[in-house]
Amino acid sequence: MINTLYLPELREMLAEHNSLELREFCMALHPGRTAEFMEGLSAHEAFEVLQFAAPTLRAEIFSYFDETAQMSILLEEDDKQVAELITSLPADDAVDLLSELPDDRVEHLLALIPAPDRRDIRRLQNFAEGTAGALMTTEAACLDERLTVREALEKLSRQAEQLETIYYIYVVDDTNHLKGVVSTRKLVSSIGKSSIRITELMETDLIVARASDDQQTVTQKVAKFNLLAIPVVDSDGHMLGIITHDDVIDVVMEEATEDAQRIAAVDPLEDSYLRTGILTLSWKRGIWLGILFFPGMFTVISLKHYEGELEKFVWLTWFLPLIMGCGGNSGSQSATLIITSMAMGDVRVSDWFKIMIRELSTGLLLGSGLGLIGMIPALLFAPTVLAALIIPLTILLVVTCGTLTGSLLPMFFQRSGWDPALMSNPFVAGINDICAILLYVNVARWLL
Amino acid sequence: MINTLYLPELREMLAEHNSLELREFCMALHPGRTAEFMEGLSAHEAFEVLQFAAPTLRAEIFSYFDETAQMSILLEEDDKQVAELITSLPADDAVDLLSELPDDRVEHLLALIPAPDRRDIRRLQNFAEGTAGALMTTEAACLDERLTVREALEKLSRQAEQLETIYYIYVVDDTNHLKGVVSTRKLVSSIGKSSIRITELMETDLIVARASDDQQTVTQKVAKFNLLAIPVVDSDGHMLGIITHDDVIDVVMEEATEDAQRIAAVDPLEDSYLRTGILTLSWKRGIWLGILFFPGMFTVISLKHYEGELEKFVWLTWFLPLIMGCGGNSGSQSATLIITSMAMGDVRVSDWFKIMIRELSTGLLLGSGLGLIGMIPALLFAPTVLAALIIPLTILLVVTCGTLTGSLLPMFFQRSGWDPALMSNPFVAGINDICAILLYVNVARWLL
Numbered sequence: 024m025i026n027t028l029y030l031p032e033l034r035e036m037l038a039e040h041n042s043l044e045l046r047e048f049c050m051a052l053h054p055g056r057t058a059e060f061m062e063g064l065s066a067h068e069a070f071e072v073l074q075f076a077a078p079t080l081r082a083e084i085f086s087y088f089d090e091t092a093q094m095s096i097l098l099e100e101d102d103k104q105v106a107e108l109i110t111s112l113p114a115d116d117a118v119d120l121l122s123e124l125p126d127d128r129v130e131h132l133l134a135l136i137p138a139p140d141r142r143d144i145r146r147l148q149n150f151a152e153g154t155a156g157a158l159m160t161t162e163a164a165c166l167d168e169r170l171t172v173r174e175a176l177e178k179l180s181r182q183a184e185q186l187e188t189i190y191y192i193y194v195v196d197d198t199n200h201l202k203g204v205v206s207t208r209k210l211v212s213s214i215g216k217s218s219i220r221i222t223e224l225m226e227t228d229l230i231v232a233r234a235s236d237d238q239q240t241v242t243q244k245v246a247k248f249n250l251l252a253i254p255v256v257d258s259d260g261h262m263l264g265i266i267t268h269d270d271v272i273d274v275v276m277e278e279a280t281e282d283a284q285r286i287a288a289v290d291p292l293e294d295s296y297l298r299t300g301i302l303t304l305s306w307k308r309g310i311w312l313g314i315l316f317f318p319g320m321f322t323v324i325s326l327k328h329y330e331g332e333l334e335k336f337v338w339l340t341w342f343l344p345l346i347m348g349c350g351g352n353s354g355s356q357s358a359t360l361i362i363t364s365m366a367m368g369d370v371r372v373s374d375w376f377k378i379m380i381r382e383l384s385t386g387l388l389l390g391s392g393l394g395l396i397g398m399i400p401a402l403l404f405a406p407t408v409l410a411a412l413i414i415p416l417t418i419l420l421v422v423t424c425g426t427l428t429g430s431l432l433p434m435f436f437q438r439s440g441w442d443p444a445l446m447s448n449p450f451v452a453g454i455n456d457i458c459a460i461l462l463y464v465n466v467a468r469w470l471l
Numbered sequence: 472m473i474n475t476l477y478l479p480e481l482r483e484m485l486a487e488h489n490s491l492e493l494r495e496f497c498m499a500l501h502p503g504r505t506a507e508f509m510e511g512l513s514a515h516e517a518f519e520v521l522q523f524a525a526p527t528l529r530a531e532i533f534s535y536f537d538e539t540a541q542m543s544i545l546l547e548e549d550d551k552q553v554a555e556l557i558t559s560l561p562a563d564d565a566v567d568l569l570s571e572l573p574d575d576r577v578e579h580l581l582a583l584i585p586a587p588d589r590r591d592i593r594r595l596q597n598f599a600e601g602t603a604g605a606l607m608t609t610e611a612a613c614l615d616e617r618l619t620v621r622e623a624l625e626k627l628s629r630q631a632e633q634l635e636t637i638y639y640i641y642v643v644d645d646t647n648h649l650k651g652v653v654s655t656r657k658l659v660s661s662i663g664k665s666s667i668r669i670t671e672l673m674e675t676d677l678i679v680a681r682a683s684d685d686q687q688t689v690t691q692k693v694a695k696f697n698l699l700a701i702p703v704v705d706s707d708g709h710m711l712g713i714i715t716h717d718d719v720i721d722v723v724m725e726e727a728t729e730d731a732q733r734i735a736a737v738d739p740l741e742d743s744y745l746r747t748g749i750l751t752l753s754w755k756r757g758i759w760l761g762i763l764f765f766p767g768m769f770t771v772i773s774l775k776h777y778e779g780e781l782e783k784f785v786w787l788t789w790f791l792p793l794i795m796g797c798g799g800n801s802g803s804q805s806a807t808l809i810i811t812s813m814a815m816g817d818v819r820v821s822d823w824f825k826i827m828i829r830e831l832s833t834g835l836l837l838g839s840g841l842g843l844i845g846m847i848p849a850l851l852f853a854p855t856v857l858a859a860l861i862i863p864l865t866i867l868l869v870v871t872c873g874t875l876t877g878s879l880l881p882m883f884f885q886r887s888g889w890d891p892a893l894m895s896n897p898f899v900a901g902i903n904d905i906c907a908i909l910l911y912v913n914v915a916r917w918l919l
Contacts, residue, residue: 180661189659280814283727283731286731286734288803312801312804316841322792340774344774348900356735369744456796
């Protein structure tokens with residue numbers, strides 16, 4: 024689905040060094056669209072076109088290129104031009120890109136970047152991935168607490184081009200402590216009272232993130248308080264940077280995808296599906312299939328153990344997959360409900376008792392319903408009505424066991440500091456498979 | 472985890488009608504925090520406190536209350552005060568709340584709302600849930616194309632208090648056609664050139680949503696182009712409203728949670744887990760467990776069909792759950808990977824051939840690996856080495872069948888216009904269970 028509409032024209036303009044039209048092409052559309060129209064060009068041609076855009080616009084268009092094109096530009100194009108491009112990127116994006124390059128290339132490029140930008144990049148590189156510090160950009164609109172509304176607007180109008188967002192203005196003191204925040208909206212609506220100080224407009228009840236906070240905690244805060252950006256401070260309250268709404272949306276999407284993959288027992292992919300190599304993909308799936316294989320071995324051993332019973336009542340084995348399936352499905356339903364609810368902040372570990380009662384009731388209801396349906400094939404294949412009763416009774420117990428383990432295990436893992444999305448599936452599946460066999464054989468023994 | 476810190480003081484202030492301190496309480500903190508401190512109050516008390524806040528702030532604090540409290544206020548409090556509250560809410564939020572109230576109450580309240588606000592609400596009520604029209608708010612900053620920068624700033628400064636967001640200014644002509652967009656950032660940075668027209672600053676390559684667009688398409692656009700808000704137009708390009716970043720984050724979170732729940736075969740909950748009644752919850756899970764029960768019945772019938780083989784080689788039944796588990800797990804891994812990748816826009820149905828080849832290779836790799844591990848218990852329990860070979864060979868075939876059905880079915884459903892997250896799980900599970908039994912028995916027949 025590559026847009027080839029402009030490709031011949033673009034190549035012709037490049038061949039002719041038609042700077043007027045190339046500049047016009049870069050400026051006419053939304054940077055994201057411009058990037059789309061360049062998808063059919065080679066990375067080298069695309070970079071040539073970008074040279075005709077002003078540095079800020081160039082960085083913006085570049086940020087919409089796909090990762091392969093970005094990497095090949097950073098690796099292969101002229102050092103000076105690449106360094107200039109990195110300088111124009113928001114510092115957080117620059118750090119993300121540099122983290123994919125070989126170390127010697129990074130050092131080489133950093134040496135060509137002006138000292139203040141280099142310092143910003145170095146600082147951000149120190150924060151661990153997945154923390155607020157790694158997500159933030161240093162380009163925030165920070166203003167001195169002594170400014171008036173007029174001075175603030177003037178200062179902003181000079182800074183606005185360089186900043187990633189100016190929708191909140193952060194008020195700091197001489198030592199860069201964050202004192203308050205003024206929204207641009209408030210500043211604009213106070214144009215009539217332009218000689219009052221910005222400290223009179225600012226909110227002092229601040230919602231902030233610590234640089235060491237987990238990125239998911241931060242995005243939950245931003246979503247909860249409907250913020251456009253959240254300031255990041257160190258443990259002494261010094262202003263370090265901001266995390267903007269677009270990075271928050273990216274994190275929310277990324278975390279949701281990762282959680283869904285973990286629930287399905289896939290170690291989250293770092294890259295998109297089609298860009299992940301077959302070996303990496305197989306490894307990320309294989310480790311979990313391997314781990315899930317072990318509870319499977321236990322089912323072999325338990326069935327072998329009940330060899331005598333199964334040989335006496337062969338018809339019982341026909342129902343085995345059905346019964347284990349009921350337990351597995353209800354367990355994975357409960358686990359997913361609890362994991363997603365905890366991720367959304369709707370459920371807390373402290374609610375465990377309430378949840379246990381709810382899941383017990385749900386399990387009994389679902390188990391009775393499925394048991395009733397299960398009674399039909401049971402009556403067809405079982406030798407006596409009493410024997411047929413084994414099936415609905417086992418289903419009732421197995422489903423209830425599924426809802427209970429499925430709901431309680433994720434909370435247990437959350438409490439123990441393990442990722443519930445990652446850990447719950449294998450354990451819930453394993454425990455339910457074994458329970459299903461044990462319950463089945465013992466109900467059968469008791470009834471026959 | 473209700474914050475009870477201020478409750479006694481708040482109740483005392485209410486008893487004393489201490490308007491000074493109550494007004495101060497409402498204004499001192501971020502509205503979201505203020506709402507948190509009021510969680511322990513009854514809905515009636517909370518509404519009493521809100522009367523001491525200015526209308527806009529009152530609406531803002533109210534929007535952070537939980538849904539139960541909001542509903543009880545809308546249903547039970549004084550009609551005039553409630554109508555005033557609804558008037559102060561952004562129109563999209565007002566519509567969402569009204570949709571939960573009984574019709575006669577809605578009509579009664581609407582009659583008390585000023586005509587222009589009522590018109591906005593009526594207009595939004597016409598859009599189907601899940602469309603851009605239902606998600607948008609009508610309170611956008613629209614300015615006439617003839618204004619200069621200075622006039623625009625002045626006009627904005629008067630409107631800013633009423634608008635939900637002023638971070639983009641939409642330029643419209645006399646008949647309300649959307650002509651372009653100017654970011655506040657650009658406007659602020661042009662304060663020095665205050666007599667030029669805003670049309671000279673505006674972007675004309677607009678990223679817009681149609682009112683009838685699906686909300687997921689719109690949020691993907693906002694995420695892709697890193698927008699703070701997206702304008703919504705009708706089919707003739709008339710400006711209708713905007714969708715703001717906070718609604719986008721909510722939709723992204725909601726859709727991700729719903730997808731995860733669908734993948735785990737739960738019909739998505741409309742409310743949070745703890746607020747959903749046991750009967751509703753059981754129903755939303757029960758229908759899918761019921762649907763999944765039918766492929767389970769087929770396993771009973773096929774096993775019954777192979778009665779003879781299973782009685783001759785009882786040890787084969789011990790491995791049945793293990794083998795079916797391998798197929799089920801690898802199938803659900805593939806399905807989840809493809810469903811999440813399609814939701815993120817990383818994979819398209821047109822990539823099906825590439826994906827099939829990838830999944831075939833992955834399946835063969837994973838199947839060989841698991842088959843090798845499976846050889847160990849097979850050698851322990853099978854009568855001969857040749858018989859033991861049944862297990863790894865079947866695992867190889869079943870896992871490959873799992874990865875193929877797991878990846879191709881979601882794309883088939885997507886193509887056919889069905890929700891892949893909803894449909895894939897039961898079909899992948901069902902097909903894999905039956906395939907596992909067929910492959911198992913036929914491999915055994917062939918080898919023995």
